[in-house]
Amino acid sequence: MTDPRLDGKKLILGVTGSIAAYKAAELVRLLVRAGAEVQPMMTADATRFIAPLTLGTLAKRQVLIQVFPENQDGSWTKHVDLGLWADGLVIAPATANTLAKLANGFCDSMLTATVLSARCAVLVCPAMDHDMWTHPATKANVDRLRSFGYTILDPERGELASGLIGVGRLPEPETIAAFIGEWLESRTQVNRSLEGKKVLVTAGPTREAIDPVRFLSNGSTGTMGFALADAAARRGADVVLLAGPVDLPTPAGVDREDVVSADDLHRAALNHADADLVIAAAAVADYAPATAGEQKMKKADEDLVLQLRRTPDVLAALGERKQNGQVLVGFALETRNGEANARGKLERKNLDWIVLNHANEAGAGFGTGTNRVVLLGADGSRHELPMMDKAAVAARLLDLITAQETAKE
Numbered sequence: 001m002t003d004p005r006l007d008g009k010k011l012i013l014g015v016t017g018s019i020a021a022y023k024a025a026e027l028v029r030l031l032v033r034a035g036a037e038v039q040p041m042m043t044a045d046a047t048r049f050i051a052p053l054t055l056g057t058l059a060k061r062q063v064l065i066q067v068f069p070e071n072q073d074g075s076w077t078k079h080v081d082l083g084l085w086a087d088g089l090v091i092a093p094a095t096a097n098t099l100a101k102l103a104n105g106f107c108d109s110m111l112t113a114t115v116l117s118a119r120c121a122v123l124v125c126p127a128m129d130h131d132m133w134t135h136p137a138t139k140a141n142v143d144r145l146r147s148f149g150y151t152i153l154d155p156e157r158g159e160l161a162s163g164l165i166g167v168g169r170l171p172e173p174e175t176i177a178a179f180i181g182e183w184l185e186s187r188t189q190v191n192r193s194l195e196g197k198k199v200l201v202t203a204g205p206t207r208e209a210i211d212p213v214r215f216l217s218n219g220s221t222g223t224m225g226f227a228l229a230d231a232a233a234r235r236g237a238d239v240v241l242l243a244g245p246v247d248l249p250t251p252a253g254v255d256r257e258d259v260v261s262a263d264d265l266h267r268a269a270l271n272h273a274d275a276d277l278v279i280a281a282a283a284v285a286d287y288a289p290a291t292a293g294e295q296k297m298k299k300a301d302e303d304l305v306l307q308l309r310r311t312p313d314v315l316a317a318l319g320e321r322k323q324n325g326q327v328l329v330g331f332a333l334e335t336r337n338g339e340a341n342a343r344g345k346l347e348r349k350n351l352d353w354i355v356l357n358h359a360n361e362a363g364a365g366f367g368t369g370t371n372r373v374v375l376l377g378a379d380g381s382r383h384e385l386p387m388m389d390k391a392a393v394a395a396r397l398l399d400l401i402t403a404q405e406t407a408k409e
Helices: 019-033 052-059 075-085 096-103 110-117 130-134 136-147 173-188 223-234 262-271 314-320 338-348 390-408
Strands: 010-015 037-042 088-094 121-126 156-159 165-169 198-203 208-211 214-216 238-243 254-258 277-280 287-289 308-310 327-334 353-358 374-377 382-384
Touching: 010 019, 010 052, 010 110, 019 037, 019 052, 019 088, 019 173, 037 052, 037 110, 075 110, 088 096, 088 110, 088 173, 096 110, 096 121, 096 136, 121 136, 121 173, 130 136, 130 165, 173 390, 198 223, 198 262, 208 287, 214 287, 223 238, 223 254, 223 277, 223 390, 238 262, 262 314, 277 314, 314 327, 327 338, 327 390, 338 353, 338 374, 374 390
Parallel strands: 010 037, 010 088, 088 121, 198 238, 198 277, 238 254, 277 327, 327 353
Antiparallel strands: 156 165, 208 214, 287 308, 353 374, 374 382
């Protein structure tokens, strides 16, 4: 493996007590071959699955396990020194137990102590059984780690150690190594390409009331839109984020306005129609109940028929008001004829760019930490991105859009 993004990088690789720990040996080998210096750390439980001698031999460094390693000068500050030394700290695999410890600041091993001390970027690669991964406690811990600024490489779907098929499998070492290169590059580059620009981002679902306790909605979690808002703010933009009902922390430096319905989003978006760049990632309901009951509807013996009305087309309204120099970006989530449908939407709504992804593709669309998209331009351009963490997708989309728009000037 050759990857110039890894050459000369100093990496801490934490390994925790998962059956997937065996993959850490190949990951160390790939990183070292690419020119990285790797300091392995293991939890005590990880040593039950793979011998420290294996990782230490491949990395040519002593594997650290205890907070205070024996027979080393300055061992009581070792975790602090390593947290300053590293360009990145990677935990692969990370068990549910480790996620809980990291989310709550536990400090009972060299690895957890170093994470708390680290000033470098942190990448966490969870691996566990499907039901453990989807448990609300695990989801809450992952969301909290993301709010700390940690990057999460979501597990893949496949056969698990339990014999079940589901999401929870640690990606292969080649996939993790390539992701580390992309992650380090995005973290180390200072990019202020949107300095002085106003960016409007819409994210999440809308809810259309049936009565005071029921509504029509969709499965959007807002993760992609929030990642785009965060990426734009990091590049110096003044970001306004119009967020539907989601449970996500507001990215640093972002001005957030919460909305509920498509009507709410329409009004708020038009208030910010002067933005230099508009990224419409929200999943807006196309229809809403024609009337919403003032009281909770009671179950009757007959079937219920709802009369629906068209909701405002937020993106089309912005396209009608498009100003000179303004850039409009839409999203298209499709299940078939994806590119044809996305191109049609691009033209009808007077967009400059549209981001296509597929609702029926594993690891893409709603409710995942990853996405695989195709960026289509009004100039006929086409850019296909591989499956990546949504933060990495957001960074890459902004790279492409700002580069192409700058070239037009």
